Amino acid sequence: MSESVFVGLCHIVGTSQQVASIRDAMGITDILTNQVNHSYPRMISGSRGEGFRLDGSDIDIMYWENNKRVIWDLSQIQYYNRNIYTLILCDSSESPPGFSLLQLLITRVRSIRTSLCTIEVTNSISTALFERNNSLFISSSLCRETQRPLFPPGFIPHGPCVSGISSGLEREFAFCFASDFWPPSAASWIDRCHSWPQPNVVCDIIRSGCHFVAIGHKLSNFEDHEWRISFSRAEQILVHSMNHTQFLTYGLLKLILKEVISNGLEEEDKLLCSYHMKTAVFWVIQRNNIPQWCPENLLLCVWNCFKLILKWVYEDVSPNFFIPQNNMFLSRIHGDKQNQLFIRLHALYEKGLISLLHGPSIWPYVLIVLYNPRLSICTDEDNLLFQYVFDSDLFSCTNCKTLIGIETLFHCMKCLRAVEQLMNTPLTPYHVVILQKHTTFIFHEIAFILSNIYINTCRNKMVYIAVRISDRILKLTGKFGCTSDMVYMAMYYYKTMRFVDALLVTEMTKVVQLYKANLLLSTDMYTEAFRGLSLTSKMRIFTNRNIFLNNNVRYINELLPEQQCSRQERQGLMDIPTLVLLYMLEILCYRHVDATKVQTALFFLQQLVQHPQRIFLPERQEDISWQILGICYQVTGNPQSALYAYQQSLSKVPFSKIEKASLLRIQSILQ
Template sequence: MDSIRNPQITTAIEHISESVFVGLCHIVGTSRLVTMRRDMVDIKEMVGNQVTTSDEWSGMLSGSHREGFRLEGSDVDYMIWPNNYRVIWKLSQTQYYNTQRQTLILCDCSDSPPGFTLLYLLSPSMDREIRGSCVRMNSRYYVSSSKYRQIMCSASLDSTPHGPCASRRIGAQEFDNALSFVCDFWPPSASSWIDRCHSWPQPHVADDIVKNGCHFVAIGHKLGRHEDHEWRISFSLAEQKLVYVMNHCQFLTYGLLKLFLTEIMNNGLDDEDKLLCSYHMKTAVFWVIQQNTIPHWCPQNLLECFWVCFKLILKWVYEGVCPNFFIPGNNMFLSKIHGVKQHQLFSRLYGMYERGFEFLLHSLYSLSIRSCIIDFLQNPENSIGIEDYTLISEADFDRLLFGETLRYYLIQKLDIQSCIRFRYLQTIEQMIESPILTQYQVVMLQNITAFVLQSTAFILHMGTYTLQNKLRYRADKISCYMLKLAAKFGCITDMLYIAMYYYKTLRYKEALSIIEITKVKLAQPYVMYHDYLNTEMYTEAVGGQSWSAKMRQALASDIRLDIRIHYIIELIPEQQSALQNTCRTLYIPPYILLYMLEILCYRQENTMRAQTALDNLQTLIDFEQRQLIPTINRDISWQILGICQQVTGNLQAALYSYQQSLKQEPFNKIQTATGMRIQEICQWNPSIT
């Protein structure tokens, strides 16, 4: 591969490197797009973590999604830990805690491999999960990682163990919740990392990393004496901060290594045969940056950057040693890459190395960025600069921006008590005044505000059933005000929460008025919903306006119903079914809910109009308009059609709709409710089958 240094082909290599840079910007993301994704996640977690109390759980998105990647097929990694537990490295650190409020756990690394530890419980735990996870060794009680993992996974019906995580699937997306404990202190075994930080990262970044401590995740070393009970030291937060301070060429080099791993090295292999993982790629990039092996990380140098990282990985495989970036004594190859497998992997990698530039070109044309590279290279004069190639149109960027605000991990779990006590709203009010908010975080904060206002409004109404009329009237006024305010903060379809509330409180004419207004707004050809977007009309209608204005005028989203909050009585069985299956939210396409509310309101006074609305709903579902009903929402869409047919007396049609609902992808986890409704129809009229 040293042939790429041949002066005769330097220009060609630089041009190809630029094409790869452009291709990666389209697949991985431009610098602006990656920054936007990170800002969105950061503000969402700031809101969530600031409202939690000491006896609750905290969490953070980690892994590739937190770093700014949105690669197809990648898992969403999340770390969760109990707030009322803290891990310490030495007994003198107990002085920093109130032991009446927090239970302390002491690290015992004396008999564990580097990077791993046993966790010794210093005082009895009040939590059933922790007590059940303890094992007695040498007259001490240690929290066993394997027992803790087993207990936490069994508490969630649809979770299965996956490494240190409780893994669950929502639709096509895999979610890994890493079960962990938090430590406010930097590990003594990682002190050498501080001494290595001369040029990268900068001192203030290194200080911030050390100040924020580390985590412990529930997995032991496969070759350790106490594998079932050990915990691995996790530097997930530190790694996130390091990735954030990479320049974009460094980040794209990391992205190219991830693509190379997924689409070439591990393509077609079973899980047990995948010896290298994304974490090894990230570790290689960290080491190369810190050792200053490459003086210039730039688009023209991208292939050189990739090659230096590739050679480092080759060296590690040859030696059988992959040193952890923070604790070099932790050889991450030790339990997996050795013996025959190590020899086979090295032979394969060395064969690639020997082919040099030929291998690189062949690999690039095998990756998903192939078409982007070809498009760039078809302009041999390179009259268009790289910056122009990597630009995203206003409409496409808005689609990605709003997609981030509406992702289903927007608020991992809404805290009901925090809504009742207005802690969310108080936190948001404080944040709005912050001068350091980015423009992307303001958009996310608006969306969170709308969601919290809507949830709080319905929660308030749930608590008014036993109140006197005067207090109930005041609560109703507050709820209505919150829902109208949410519609000003949010998107077009947030008006449907007002319609739901009016229907719930028997104000059918007011509900129908809101529905008609929403219909007109949704009918505009420039409205954006999921991936459906008429770019030309969108740009003509709202181009150049603020994101707040675009949200109000041109954005539609699914209606999100928290399963613990009663919205309308007709959907309570579906919420209960989702709750039984540990699903937190129902997602309903806006047109589906709109027609449902119209049918429910009109059936009280105008059966002909109710039938017209039912026919419109039937047509919408029959024609499978995927731009209006995404595949993952078809289970709830057929279900709602069945509910509307049932309440209007067409039991045969309702039965068919419920049966169709069962045939769809069970994204909303409503099968129990569907079975119950089918049984109910058959009991009412045994002749229907």
């Protein structure tokens, strides 16, 4: 049965190849994004950073100020230039294990007002300070309040994070402070690392230091001011060091928690979280009680982890993996809630392992074995996944949704320099594809930024040079980008009034889109068509379903109100279906080239947007798709149909945050 569940988890969670590709994508995205936002570096943590492709996985992002560092004792001051770094001293003398107060280091303090004149403090700290024992400390609760205005109105506080939808994705952001040193309170963890993890992994973890997130211990006298020590970077390194059976054990525990343990419970009664599951896996691996972590022992591994969690609930003690003195149940699971949780878990324990597998995701793979006890299951990962599924996942996770800080040519140059540096390091095939995709995106931005700088100038020579450079850049992207990336070239040709060239590009892109759709009718056809091709060659033929427009960059005037509205709502990108944008460009170009073909293109766009099965139109893109249909109706002289389309856009879930643009366009029609 373990083998069957292993196969099922490879389909749900991902094979080792899929997991590696996601991790590579997240890692390179972090590197490039930090080149743009050097003052506020960030790290993708949580499920996506660990490599999961579970449905509903959000993106957890930790970010911190690069010119501030936390130190553990005053002797560490010598490692920093005080003209560059603001130093913060960790004071854990009166805090529970795993928590600390953070003291802002200055020479002396007369009052908060006068002290702020002696040091350079950014707004994130200046309004979050409180005075204690003639020293300045940074309050975690006040710091959370200062960060909230940085996010769109729909974002809500959630522990140390703020969460909401940004650029079409569920995201959680956590502001923190970084420390380059390993916490003294976690020194015992180093001594425990005999069998796992390997010495090189231990060294990487120690070098990574830790972070402090803005949340205090609920039972502490300083709850509103304390900061929790976060080992997110260390945990990510540990998860990446797991073999695939260990990783799938963690994934299965997450599914069991969601679909079995917490099934039917109210939100306030869901006491266990995926962090407890991860911690249990860490402890079980390190104790080395399981002879071999392999597909045949998968369920044995899960059962051992479950028994450890049951023991923790019974004893009301869940030791943090790095600081065991930090009992993670102390303020969360106790009294009646603890008893109820133990009864629930013990009932599952008495029914045996099979009771943990009753979730809708895994149960079908259990039934296969129950109905066919002699069935032989192949766990060879090469045979577990259709090639198209793997390719599609890889190319989808290489999208550039996170490179939304690009606004200037300077940002583009910094990103290209980072790409150049990465190209001189050992790269996997996944790294190469991901770098190609990001480079294509950066080149697109360069072309349009150049155009926006010089298009309205009276200096014809500068315009000519900018156009020549942009042309060459866009043609270069056509040699190593996805076919759908040529939509940017079509937009540029339309922007520079080369309508025939734009139509040629849109027609070619549509042909490839339909060719790929036919290949997907049969996995055998896809495999045969792409047999022997490298990932780079496949990516050129691959067509993204979506085009991402950076709201910091002006592409075509017809979409400018929507971009401005989306940007005002602090959305970095507009996510538009490729075919919708292609038909829009055709309609706009045919108005100048061949007016008789406008209605045909408009008919196809209307059928695409109004199709009841939404084959090429996910729900989260309905608002922008109806909006574009309305724009096309309006420019072709059909205000009544345009009015209806804008109203439909307003009635859809506002993922694109363009409601104000819809209202403005409706008002312009009614006037």
